[in-house]
Amino acid sequence: MLIVKKFGGTSVANKERIYNVAKRCIEDYKKGNKVVVVLSAMGDTTDDLIAKAKEINPDPPKREMDALLSTGEQISVALMAMAMAKLGVPAVSLNAFQVVMHTTHHHLNARFKKVDTDRINAELDQGRIVIVTGFQGVNRYDDVTTLGRGGSDTTAVALAAVLNADACEIYTDVDGVYTADPRIVPDARKLKEISYDEMLELATLGAQVLHNRSVEMAKKYNVPLVVRSSLTNAEGTVVKEVTKMESMLVSGVAADKDAARIAIIGLKNTPGIAFRVFDLLAKKNINVDMILQSIGREDSKDISFTVDQTQAKEAVQILKENQERLTFQKLVEEENVAKLSIVGAGMQSNAGVAAKMFEALADVGVNIRMISTSEIRITVLIDIDDVNVAMKSVHDAFIN
């Protein structure tokens, strides 16, 4: 078997944890498996490097930011190889230049184009455990790129895909994917399996178990993922194409508290006005999520939408700068809102899921501000203070 194992920054934050990871990898190796390990930067290393950069230049060139950030994973892979050597197992660390991990040119947000396998296979054939830097690549100019936060998951999936790995195990500090955050919903259950699509919706919606781009790639190349705990031997959750469904309508409830709602009030009711609003925002790379348009009086309308809180200030500023051209009267921004979503492949063939969700919310007196849906997801915008009670009630209604 060829196994790709990915460990995040907290799993390699100190000597003890590095040895813990080394031992887990060696277990698989000693059973005769080929083992490829993908690591993130240790603990707070990436944050520390960002702070160092911002001290020098609050707006550092992205290319240099990537050159800087990529050192974090280089440190963890070298130290891991040293730990394995100490445990008597041959291991070798490889960075993105050595693999080579080819990406697009976009700094801080690159995507894999091609991953070479010669060097890794040569090292595996020599009987070595291969430890690869997560999160980074090299673009066609031979410059270092990074994949954005959580990019190490994507590195692991990309390697599993090109190496035809038999398993791709993503180790985190939770022991799998839950039907809801167990800190909020004590009754939440761990899922044995979940489909790529469902996992994708959950990953996008604030369940921070897997990076959504890694799930997309796993789906595209049909890489079987397992989400497991680096601290226990619990079984974890398998992410794959077709699930047995466990006869569940809804496989997870997720909340995202990082949303902000912006309402544009009193727009002239002329054709193309909505286009102008969202085109402006798109040009500044601001991702708009839920959108609601309502007719106010006969000659005006209101548009409200949600964005990430981190982008709210910029969105408001751009809109204000264009108030005249957009012909609106007032702008309202709210940050005390949250998105609550249910995800389930089963809801495609079942009517009444939305109604049941709204009922569960009404039962506990939670007001719905906005609604958006996909084939396998329903999301509502609610007051942030209602999140916990809403999540429990919805979880109860569908899962327990």
Added chain:
Amino acid sequence: MLIVKKFGGTSVANKERIYNVAKRCIEDYKKGNKVVVVLSAMGDTTDDLIAKAKEINPDPPKREMDALLSTGEQISVALMAMAMAKLGVPAVSLNAFQVVMHTTHHHLNARFKKVDTDRINAELDQGRIVIVTGFQGVNRYDDVTTLGRGGSDTTAVALAAVLNADACEIYTDVDGVYTADPRIVPDARKLKEISYDEMLELATLGAQVLHNRSVEMAKKYNVPLVVRSSLTNAEGTVVKEVTKMESMLVSGVAADKDAARIAIIGLKNTPGIAFRVFDLLAKKNINVDMILQSIGREDSKDISFTVDQTQAKEAVQILKENQERLTFQKLVEEENVAKLSIVGAGMQSNAGVAAKMFEALADVGVNIRMISTSEIRITVLIDIDDVNVAMKSVHDAFIN
């Protein structure tokens, strides 16, 4: 003009110093020069990385040590590029993979084989300041190598050689090469010029201004070096092939307090016995420096020699393990000794230099334990407590 400028770890230890270096480089750039900057790791970074490695594995694989250590310079070059960007000047950082800096395969102690110029020239042609990681390279297996302590000097000289630079400036915390350590000899003078050979002897003998391998390479490729201070605008010392000599017999006095003397007493007076001793030590990579052989009684002789203090314990152990085969009676190790050297191209054509040195030592009551000479150097071994008074007296005799 194309100028290569090298700055050591203390020159880039914090934000203020990074900006200081950035500004100095930009001055040259704004005069229309092409500027290539070579940097070491910031402050104590390399020591910190070594400590981290030793915590994980007291005897880490050298290959992984190189992979780890190379991150230090990658951090400084990226931060420097960010500082220059903030100052409005286009700059780009390059690591050893990007340049490419080809080296031999020897980890922790690699030597340059070939340095590519395409990428650097392309960046210079784009009007950018190019900032290169010192101290590191890539071997033919695509593995990261390092050049050993002080290796950044060698990186700068290698780049100056292949780029046909008009100047190679090595910035340190002193403002040039002195006739002796000014902390010991207040009368010491800064040299305007010194020859490669003299600088090489001084570098080897404990004047820690330049890495001796960098001087060797500068001599080989006739790269004009300037040693300057990163803190002042003082002129510095030029290191080049032929010097005007400033009509000086001796251009420098240097002391090395890291020597140890080992005496092997009562060896059988048979042919090949000295060979056996030094062959044993050579096989363990122990560098022997001064050697003195004396006939004791008719059937025995004594051999004494000096080694670096760091290798003394190992040398003694190896000799003791072979006491029977080497037929000696007693072993004496002393660490309270020091080497005092005078260096000067002028002494080749002048008799009486040694006599004058010994007289200066006798004048202040300093006992000479051993003597060794080269064409342009005389070294004596003395008691460590005598170093300062001896250095002053010798300096007075020749230089002031």
